[in-house]
Amino acid sequence: MPSSNDGLNPYDAIILVSFGGPERPEDVLPFLENVTRGRGIPPERLAEVGEHYFLFGGRSPINDQCRMLLAAIGKELTRREVGIPLYWGNRNSEPWLVAEMKKIAADGHRRVLAVMTSAYPSY
Structure with a gap:
């Protein structure tokens, strides 16, 4: 899918970052x-x-909520013809954020937009 010129061009991937459950x-x-x-x-x-x-x-309901949010983001990206991959990583449960970040790097992405579901400490 071709990437459109709608302001997401600085990014080559998106990761949804959540607390997990x-x-x-x-x-x-x-x-x-x-x-x-x-x-x-x-x-x-x-x-x-x-x-x-x-x-x-x-x-916990949080993982299902993240799945629904990912689906909605994916649908909107498709509608806008933005062809960048979506990832999801949690601080406290699978899919683990660290593992997803390693996958993102292995997939060759360097400019990743992080969408946070909530504020929480994560170092």
């Missing part, structure tokens, strides 16, 4: 351990917080 019950505690790593949160408290996810089947 568990996809299934067995992901909940590892997800919470990753989110709180280095903060000394007792395992009992993580289990208590995990119960909130179990009320929704052990998954």
Whole structure:
């Protein structure tokens, strides 16, 4: 698909950057351990917080929301005939941001527009 001249020319890829969340019950505690790593949160408290996810089947809605947002962005890019690839990376769950950034670099992209879903610390 040819790239149009609509202001996205400075970029050769787009990445949606999000916080991430568990996809299934067995992901909940590892997800919470990753989110709180280095903060000394007792395992009992993580289990208590995990119960909130179990009320929704052990998954967070954020990943599905990201999938819908990616689909909407992709649809709009197609409508505008902007032919640049979309990626998605999370800080705290798959797809991992670091892995996606390595993939972007391996794919030869150097000018990447990051679309953040929310403000959160990520170093």
